[in-house]
Amino acid sequence: MLETTLCGVTLKNPVIAASGTFGFGAEYDDFFDVGKLGGICTKGLTLHPREGNPGLRVWETPAGMMNSVGLQNPGIPVFLERELPRMRTLDTAIIANVGGGDLEEYVEGIRLVSGAEGVDIVELNISCPNVHEGGMAFGIDSDVAAGVVAAVRRVCTKPLMVKLSPNAEDIAAMAIACEQEGADAVSLVNTFKALAVDIHTRKAVFDNVTAGLSGPCIKPIALRMVWEVARAVHIPVVGIGGIATWQDALEFIMAGATAVQVGTATFIKPTTMLDIIDGLERYCANEHLTSLSTVCNILGTVPNCNILRRIP
């Protein structure tokens, strides 16, 4: 019932573990059979290993959290050698999330990763707010993003999904630019650039000053962005941002998402994604839906949306 096709790849269901929140998949295997998931996005990978950011890396906020991990990862070669083989035993779709400090690192990284057996989809991360060079710098302006996508597209032999930043100047224009340069899907949102101040030290909490906000608090904004993007492009959209229940996931699907990713909510309860999958299954059964695609983007078809189609 929940089987979903995402740029040619068959997923058991539309529920995917979000990058950076699920390690390389093995960590959560102690708690549940991660093979039940639709897919797993790896921690953000870069061609060269990275130590990540110094200082505090996490801070709680109302119904959310800020993180400043800064793409700590062992580098793509080590990933391919050590982590990928283990991931392949997990029996779920593998989505390699790739970041980079400059265009060349992106291109080389994606060339390597997309050539590897077992990687099903490449998720191009131009939206990490926690690194100084690259990352989100490529995800604000649509023209800049288009350049990266075009370059990466030439070397990527796997379906290419571009992960968008909610900090983009115009998220719909950004998605259109990605589609035009050959992206097979877009996923959104990454974390929101946010600030926390330690009033005692009178400094920013994070060494980088700003950090990325995720969790239930961002859901209403993320959902709006997914809806805007789904109306703007013809490629599949993967919805991300604060999803914690099956109802949340269904809202994203109704707003136009083909699949969803769940990040922060897994920290709250390791088996959150299983609960979401179960809930969606029950929903389909109760509503006599043979597939979630029946309700996907249904918001685009109801009258109250049409009214707004003309409004910028």
Added chain:
Amino acid sequence: MLETTLCGVTLKNPVIAASGTFGFGAEYDDFFDVGKLGGICTKGLTLHPREGNPGLRVWETPAGMMNSVGLQNPGIPVFLERELPRMRTLDTAIIANVGGGDLEEYVEGIRLVSGAEGVDIVELNISCPNVHEGGMAFGIDSDVAAGVVAAVRRVCTKPLMVKLSPNAEDIAAMAIACEQEGADAVSLVNTFKALAVDIHTRKAVFDNVTAGLSGPCIKPIALRMVWEVARAVHIPVVGIGGIATWQDALEFIMAGATAVQVGTATFIKPTTMLDIIDGLERYCANEHLTSLSTVCNILGTVPNCNILRRIP
């Protein structure tokens, strides 16, 4: 200790009731002496009366709420005749928040309002996400905003504060544009454009599809924007977004806000603003500060911020 000057107007303290959350001030007078506040922003006013939006107008979200009031107001002439005289008895600064459907309505509205005795500051609202024409449409693109500010500036005989939208493409550029066109201050943020889906009816919850998100959930993003704007302009910045405690208010002040506005938190507890004022007073006493300006924008002066000054 808390006395604050905001574009030439002396406020008893830097805590102001945010537009649309405090009516015309009299409503809360049953619960506390609203004369203790630094100021009150009126409900968004337009030249012509408005009935506001049909359908549901409020929806709860994790640590936040969405609203779709849509500038329901009696129109500026009725405001001046009926509400302003009553507001003037409240013994606090009066900030008239003015919206408009087109440039002409803005200009005429502000001409009228700024000429009225008793209005201390005019807050130009180019950031309401809940009206089809005007409102936020003027607050996304800096050039468009600059046009409105320039036109309004010519007729505004009172200090002019421009209220910015967090949905702006580039909030710092937006603030700079306002400053260049003669704004005396900027206030930010208005609500975030957000979406909620009713999975039972399979429609958007709001007739307008999207609505404005406010409350504690938005604080980390609003705070980041205030910090970015405070580094970009030389005019005073008024911080708004999810402020619910004196610590929140202090974070905004340390990030560069001269004053703050409190909206949604007043719904949680009518006397929230008094608690904030008390807390700030105690803080100043404990830290032996003669004025909050000592810590205003202190984040701009600590090393970890300087590192980032060069990063876009």
Added chain:
Amino acid sequence: MTSPSPACVEGATVLAQERLTEDVYRLTVATTTGGTPGQFYMVRSWDREPLLARPISIHKMNEDTVSFLYQVCGRGTELLARLEEGGEVTLTGPLGHGFRIGELRGRIAIVTGGIGIAPTFCLACMLPVRDVTVIAGFESTPYAVAELLTLGVDVRVATEDGSDGTRGFCTEIFDPPAFDTVVTCGPMPMMARVAQLCAGAGVPCQASLEARMACGIGACLVCPCPTVQGNQRVCADGPVFDAAEVIWHA
């Protein structure tokens, strides 16, 4: 009767929590803030989540207590139902304008649907028993009815599943011409129907409306009631409106 001015009472003590049916509870709280029938309180028994307080009508009151009759239907009412004797709630109220008792004359019908019986209960208690007929509809098991009967009030019950009284909607057993004034509270479609029946029969009708609220005191405008005079605020101009002035299908 002038409305007492509202207050915000933190930490009011729960004196009793009674479960009346599967999902209907009665909560009694120690407070001297009182009110008039049809007024309501913004109630919260939680700290930060959910964000907003919930509007609940005065069901019963005396000098030292107020009782609420409520149906569990979401997060907030679920949390209320977890309260035990000795627990604490935060109350803001009494709020709004209640029933205009001075305008009730002759034979009075109180037509309620479901939990709409909550605010009309204390109204019924205040009126001369012989003048009042309560016509109360429920989905299934009735509540608050037994107590009204004990007080000698004429109560006629309709249930959708026929488990008590007449099977069907309360509007089916309500005959407007038999009354001089009508008071109604319940789901919007039911009240719309009552209003229509009353208008047809030329009987004045007061309706107590519901709307989602944020401030509860008239400041935020999220609780509009479309009326012939434009949008009114359910919290501050209502919740009780003249049914003839309400635009029922806006």
Added chain:
Amino acid sequence: MTSPSPACVEGATVLAQERLTEDVYRLTVATTTGGTPGQFYMVRSWDREPLLARPISIHKMNEDTVSFLYQVCGRGTELLARLEEGGEVTLTGPLGHGFRIGELRGRIAIVTGGIGIAPTFCLACMLPVRDVTVIAGFESTPYAVAELLTLGVDVRVATEDGSDGTRGFCTEIFDPPAFDTVVTCGPMPMMARVAQLCAGAGVPCQASLEARMACGIGACLVCPCPTVQGNQRVCADGPVFDAAEVIWHA
């Protein structure tokens, strides 16, 4: 000793909540999930707010229970302190790698600061009494010490305000050359000092570190411990590290 594999236990019953000092509590929970000294659980006794669970070390355990010793210092621990017997908590654990007991030899010093005594307590209980000296620093009133004394453990106390034992920091009454192995847990500056003293004296030292956590199981990388081999995860690679490998002032 191999670590048992972790589980997520919802609704574990609170057997006891004891208040030991002004702000230190001991919570005992019914669970068979156990663990080894130095391992911890992600604990939550709330529903949605705050968002994240809190890492708390195993203080005591047996087949059917785990106890936590914790200090109230913020929202989460405040909510924990509100729990009463019969209440419920959600536990994920046991997590991380505890003390490497096989590597403890000869005279063992356990040097703790404040609530750092929590995880070392159950370690002390497992070791031969005559081998162990606990050197425990507190700001003021000590806790958990009396119980160790009852067990016959040699405990030396330092308090910052001199209200018990020696006035000053525990590091001032800790003489590394007198020991063959050292275990430490407490505030970072204190552990850094202990590590430095041990390094100077050539005594091996295991330190149990703290870091703010989100997942608690090694997936999110928000809890780095800078070591000579690069960033390690406090939750999954620690919380116990070889003090000599930790880069204390990163």
